[in-house]
Amino acid sequence: MANQQSDYAVQYQAAQQNPEAYWAEQAGNINWFSPPQTTLEALPNGSHRWYPDGELNSCYLALDQHLATRGDQVALYYDSPASGVKQAISFRELHEQVARFAGTLKGLGVTKGDTVVIYMPMIPEAAVAMLACARIGAVHSVVFGGFAPNELAIRIDDARPKLILTASCGIEFEKLIAYKPLVDKAVDLATHKPLHTLVCQRPMLQADMDPARDLDWYDCQQGAEPADCVPVQGKDPLYILYTSGTTGAPKGIVRDNGGHAVALNYALHNVYGMQAGDVWWGASDIGWVVGHSFIVYGPLMGGCSAIFYEGKPIRTPDAGAFWRVISEYGVNAMFCAPTAFRAIRKEDSDGTLSKQYDLSSLKRLFVAGEKLDSSTYHWLDDLLGVPVIDHWWQTETGWPMTSPMMGWDNPSASRLGSTNKPIPGYDIQVVDGAGQPVEANETGNIVVSLPMPPGVAWDIWNQPQRFTDSYLTAFPGFYHTGDGGFKDDEGYVYITGRTDDVINVSGHRLSTGEMEEVVSAHPAVAECAVIGMQDSLKGQLPVGLVVLKGDVDIDPDVLEAELVQMVREQVGALACFRKAVVVQRLPKTRSGKILRAILRKIAANQDYKMPSTIDDESILGEITDIMHRSGMI
Structure with missing residues (x-):
């Protein structure tokens, strides 16, 4: 839809007036095994789910569908200044690795609907693990590598995985963090006991193995038959992602296969302006929602080459690390949190290190995750000379809620302090404590009218009532974002922070x-x-x-x-x-x-x-x- 009826007002109004028809049209842009007969289904808790009866496979969309047209194109550029390793992995090579590892998981008893916990650093095997689970219909739950054993144990007991997939270590700057002892302690603490722990041994640190429970990542793949894609329904879960910073029981956000695929395809092309063959860099980690949506699934589904980076913005080896990656791989667009650029600016306030690199490939820079302050915006704008685009979304939504539509003609202009206008499908309102709309430029609670668009979570793993209580109860008929802010006279959204940051x-x-x-x-x-x-x-x-x-x-x-x-x-x-x-x-x-x-x-x-x-x-x-x-x- 990059240049087709790409007028914001027309598209936004179409999504508002008839969301079912609008998103039925978008569903036609992905390859289903069996197209959905039902586009939108209301749920008893007041929420909704999209394309529940369509059949598809997220791994097929990320890999198999590209083999005939771009099998030799790079799918993942793995760049690890932390370990000094670089790899360029084509779609065909990644497909072979994923199919074989999926066959290994099947051989270990993992079937459609089973859960698998992934506790790994930013190495290619982590992406292989995610895609292999998707390939056979298993539900993966990526837990950020390095989480304390108790926190991992809580997630093990909630997700009840058949297997745990891990690596011998992660790397933080020059420090090696041994993962295996953390996993072992977590398993000891957990009530639920997974059948096996698969360990990817890294050369810089070898983990001790328990022959009764542990399996070597590559040894156990010997003789495994590559697995085909298993059709799943649109309503079937793809992954569980536990939200950060929760107290008490973890909150496992559930992402479905159907709505997720349609939403990511829509966002990659229309919001981020990416085309097949472009080079995309989501500078995050697979432990967070950005890593799921826009390191692994989104760019690969869209036929882009994605950067898979294991390192920090500074001290790897210096504050020019990001500029080196952009130059070396010809990155066309990048996504990052403002805090990374503040760290770079702190070390290199004049941006001198950027002058050592050719950054001409970069067309736009997206930031999200926290407030983009004006000084950081101006520093980036002056330094890079490309659009610096603030936008807003949450783990629960899985893709942006506000942003200019950079894949369309005449995207909304940036407005400092604002995360821009609502994306079609998101009817964003600002209400007072009683749920009544407030005037333009008046601060209140930011909510979104139901139904939310495809890709947005509609359940918490094993705790459906908690989803209702957390998001749908405070303001009936709306999704409660938990953020405060306001909309100006032209519909631009301003996020002032969580509602308790007042x-x-x-x-x-x-x-x-x-x-x-x-x-x-x-x-x-x-x-x-x-x-x-x-x-x-x-x-x-x-x-x-x-x-x-x-x-x-x-x-x-x-x-x-x-x-x-x-x-x-x-x-x-x-x-x-x-x-x-x-x-x-x-x-x-x-x-x-x-x-x-x-x-x-x-x-x-x-x-x-x-x-x-x-x-x-x-x-x-x-x-x-x-x-x-x-x-x-």
Whole structure:
């Protein structure tokens, strides 16, 4: 649909007026074994599912359908500065590896509907594992490599996998992280016991094997018959993905096969503007939703060459790592979280390292996952000279909710601070606490009218009532995103943060995200987090935790005074922003999101559970010490 009736207003209205007809048309753009007779089915909980009775196979769409036309094209460029390994794997080669490994899984007793947990680093075998499960109709659950054993055990007990697939180690900068002992402890802790653990031995660290339970990744494939694709229904689950940062029982988001395939095909071509043969880089990890949608399934289904990168944006070997990858593989479009570019900018504030590389292949850069502050936007815009596109989506949706349609003529212009307009199929509304619509430019709860478009989760694994309670109950008739924000007069959506990222200062509800935008614009600031501190007089007062750029030398008192003045001028005196504390680093998830909820608990002297997704636990101790020394607690 790249140039077919690609007027945004026409397409959006068509999806609004008759969603069933609109998405029935989109379903015709993928190869079904048996096309769906039912396009949309209402569910008792008020949600919906798409194409429930169509038959297809997600692995077939990612690999088999391309063999005749682009079998020799590179499917995955594996680039691992962490291990010094590079590979270019064609569609034909990847198909052979996946079919053989799928046959191995079948030989070990895995059948359609069984679950398999994948706990692996960013190595090609991880993509092979995902696709092999899809090939035989098994349901995979990728758990981010390096999760603590207890967290992995909780997911094992919830998913009840027949097998666990892992590797001997992952690599974080120069540090080797042994995975096998973590898996062994998790299995010991879990009530459910998988039949086997398959271990991909990496040369830099060999795992000890238990012959009663463990199997070598490649040895067990000897003599395996390649497996054909198993037809599954559109409503059948493709994967379970546990959301990060949850407390209590994990929340296993279930993704179906049919809606997922249609949505990713639609998004890759229409939202991201990619065509078969293009080179795409989703700079994330398969442990997150981006890795599922836009490292493995989306680009391969669309016939693109995907970058599979094992490394960090800095120190691999320097802050020019991303620019090297773009240049070396001719990346046409890239997706990344803003925090990665803030890390690069902190190390190389002038962007000098980018001048060493030919970046002419890059047509556009997409960012999502957290707020794109104006200073980072301008730095990237000036440095790269290509569209820098902020957009918004969630694990639950599996693909974007707001974005300009870059595959169409005349996509919506970027508007700083906004994640752009709703994508066709998403009727995004802003409501108050009673569920009543608010006026344009007025902040409220961001919700989406039902039915949601294809590809969006409609269940939580083993906990259907929890899905209803979490997403459909607060605002009947809507999906509750949990984000706050507003829409302007022209329908552009502005995300101000999670609805709990709002503080109450003397009765005024103020967005910490808005203050972070101001603080991050200071030329000395690399990144920041603004949190609310309890105050006996005003209820709450904002405090900024600030990380400086690497080449900056500024007196903390001078910086604090300048930041206080900036917030006063741009937000107002009512914000009562009076304190800014310099810290060396901020606690983040492994996907780069700042753990603001934990910072709030530390500041309030409240107990907190160590987040399973935290990148480095020691940071919390550093932050606690700094808060004590600065008189915050």
